[in-house]
Amino acid sequence: MAALSAFISLSLDGCYADANGEMSWAHTQDPEQAEFTSSNAKGGGRLVFGRVTYEMMKPFWTSPQAAQMTPDVAAGMNAMPKTVFSRSLKTSDWRNTRVATDDFVSELEAIRAGDLDASVLGSGSIVAQAATAGLLDELQVMLVPVTLGGGKRLFDGIPHAISWRREDVRQFSSGNVFLRYHPA
């Protein structure tokens, strides 16, 4: 069976986006973290995201600028199998992209029954829904040393508490702390 993981940057007060939907507070120039994140993401597996994240990613990664700036990553992003959850999209012209309009849970179950590990990128509501349904095998949090006071909160409104088992902690010189959890 394949594993479904999620990587998300969180503020110290549990937000993945600020009150304006921005994530600029999570950006860092730390080369050590950049290397870690990119090697962490190098799995060659499937990417899973929601329509909002899809619409931020597709225009960039299919642009000539991306191919110039980071040719390897751009080639990887375009080649990797991708699943986008959407009610409004019907099809996608981004290479290797499946638009999932089916039931969320059966779609994720099918991904996990396959042989290709999958990662949710951004897409806080997909992370929360997958974890609530018991379908998230790993939660990776980059804890950013900022308190926002409000914004989009990961796991907001989930119907029951979820306990996690800490697997790994790593500190970066930026002040960020990377935390890896499995469901307890």
Place this chain on the structure above:
Amino acid sequence: MAALSAFISLSLDGCYADANGEMSWAHTQDPEQAEFTSSNAKGGGRLVFGRVTYEMMKPFWTSPQAAQMTPDVAAGMNAMPKTVFSRSLKTSDWRNTRVATDDFVSELEAIRAGDLDASVLGSGSIVAQAATAGLLDELQVMLVPVTLGGGKRLFDGIPHAISWRREDVRQFSSGNVFLRYHPA
């Protein structure tokens, strides 16, 4: 000048109490953490809390049970200088307790101008107000590996984001991660 610090347990999604105001999810039987927390708290400084926390603490620490169960801690809690912020209390008969009805900021400024370090216990709204006013010198977070989905959120509604500098990280076998921050 004295330093004002705060120690608070937070869920992975940034709550210090669940939707019922409970904090039982933060309790642990880890003896290593118990020793760390009690030696961390042993400063002999001033304790600062709000009325709600005060009304949970006073009946217990002044009881014969507390004197029997943990005589040293009980003696310490009763002897230490304490400040409780309240609009409804006028006086307190708990030993060495000052009821602060004055302006919040001038009260904390007076504490920091003194020579006795002070710690905020629990009391999330006091932590948030002190940090927002630039009067919190250290934030200590015990990050508990649980996501609650809702509850009392630390720093909820603060008027501006606050950046922190990470000072220290410590892992406990329970899965808890202790994080220490100073304002950036």
